[in-house]
Amino acid sequence: MTALLELKNLKTHFQRRKTTIPAVDGVDLVINKGETVALVGESGSGKSITSLSIMRLIPSPPGKIVDGEILFNGNDLVKLSDNEMCKIRGNDISMIFQEPMTSLNPVLTIGEQIIEVLMYHQKMSKNAARQKAVEMLELVGFSRAKALIDDYPHRLSGGMRQRVMIAIAMSCNPKLLIADEPTTALDVTIQAQILDLMKELSKKYDTSILLITHDLGVVSEIADRVVVMYCGQVVEEASVDDLFEEPLHPYTNGLMGSIPSLDGDVDRLYSIAGTVPPPEHFPVGCRFAPRCPHAFDRCRNEAPALQRKGSRSVRCFLHDDKEATV
Ligand SMILES: Nc1ncnc2c1ncn2[C@@H]1O[C@H](COP(=O)(O)OP(=O)(O)OP(=O)(O)O)[C@@H](O)[C@H]1O
Ligand code: SF4
Numbered sequence: 363m364t365a366l367l368e369l370k371n372l373k374t375h376f377q378r379r380k381t382t383i384p385a386v387d388g389v390d391l392v393i394n395k396g397e398t399v400a401l402v403g404e405s406g407s408g409k410s411i412t413s414l415s416i417m418r419l420i421p422s423p424p425g426k427i428v429d430g431e432i433l434f435n436g437n438d439l440v441k442l443s444d445n446e447m448c449k450i451r452g453n454d455i456s457m458i459f460q461e462p463m464t465s466l467n468p469v470l471t472i473g474e475q476i477i478e479v480l481m482y483h484q485k486m487s488k489n490a491a492r493q494k495a496v497e498m499l500e501l502v503g504f505s506r507a508k509a510l511i512d513d514y515p516h517r518l519s520g521g522m523r524q525r526v527m528i529a530i531a532m533s534c535n536p537k538l539l540i541a542d543e544p545t546t547a548l549d550v551t552i553q554a555q556i557l558d559l560m561k562e563l564s565k566k567y568d569t570s571i572l573l574i575t576h577d578l579g580v581v582s583e584i585a586d587r588v589v590v591m592y593c594g595q596v597v598e599e600a601s602v603d604d605l606f607e608e609p610l611h612p613y614t615n616g617l618m619g620s621i622p623s624l625d626g627d628v629d630r631l632y633s634i635a636g637t638v639p640p641p642e643h644f645p646v647g648c649r650f651a652p653r654c655p656h657a658f659d660r661c662r663n664e665a666p667a668l669q670r671k672g673s674r675s676v677r678c679f680l681h682d683d684k685e686a687t688v
């Protein structure tokens with residue numbers, strides 16, 4: 363497998379007066395060509411800041427990538443100029459967000475928004491871009507694309523708007539699509555359709571996907587591999603099959619317990635006690651220790667490293683070779 367994107371020890375910090383907020387604090391992550399990787403974790407764990415760092419869209423100040431590398435096809439995006447990065451965005455890496463209404467411009471028609479992207483990034487003529495826009499809308503499942511192209515976003519339902527966003531994001535045939543909670547705002551049936559569409563397009567065009575979600579049900583539907591984040595760090599990384607068969611990290615275990623079962627059995631609902639601490643109050647030692655049912659003395663004093671375990675990785679002393687031999 364060839365790596366398309368490789369994050370190495372990525373650190374993105376915010377500065378609030380004299381306080382440093384380590385929102386993303388040493389993230390390692392690989393996305394191979396054609397692969398769909400899910401990034402999961404509770405609210406505030408640093409998922410969006412990781413993806414915005416890849417896009418180099420961190421508001422600066424107060425935010426800054428302070429350390430690490432973002433290797434895309436071997437080139438470090440951290441080192442690129444704003445101009446060079448602009449070419450990568452939209453051409454090689456596209457992003458779709460949770461709420462399509464805020465990302466679509468309400469005063470431009472659907473067509474104008476796709477055409478604009480194609481003319482800017484692909485240097486297409488207006489006519490060619492219009493034709494391609496119709497094709498893209500058909501590709502994401504609109505049967506009356508020719509008429510739709512002159513509609514305004516407010517005439518569309520949430521699911522249709524998200525399809526339009528996918529059409530825009532895919533119009534330049536990106537190598538990587540980052541989708542930040544793309545289906546959270548949609549009802550369950552529409553969510554499934556949008557996920558199917560993303561899966562289908564990624565296969566057809568060999569596009570890698572970084573899918574951010576806190577819904578493990580979504581993960582099992584679409585991802586090849588899962589990266590679990592907690593307090594700005596990766597705590598576990600595994601193939602979907604391995605992760606669902608045997609989660610290694612107590613935090614992943616807790617997240618698994620909180621997947622509602624498909625038969626709607628509420629008894630199985632379980633949530634991890636306590637809340638994610640804010641980055642300025644990350645505990646010393648294991649960041650999950652205050653909420654971990656297995657925490658022991660070492661966990662409160664020493665920070666576990668992310669360790670390789672065969673084809674997967676985990677950051678927990680329970681899986682530390684040193685502990686195992688004690
Ligand atoms: N502009 C900012 N200034 C200061 N801190 C910020 C800023 N943006 C984000 N953070 C902090 O960074 C941390 C990670 O935020 P992030 O948005 O990446 O979380 P997330 O995992 O995407 O959560 P959610 O599931 O709610 O979207 C949070 O604690 C947040 O408060
Ligand atoms: S290192 Fe300790 S506190 Fe942290 S997850 Fe593992 S057992 Fe729990």
Ligand SMILES: [Mg+2]
Nearest residue numbers: 409410411542
């Ligand atoms: Mg987020």
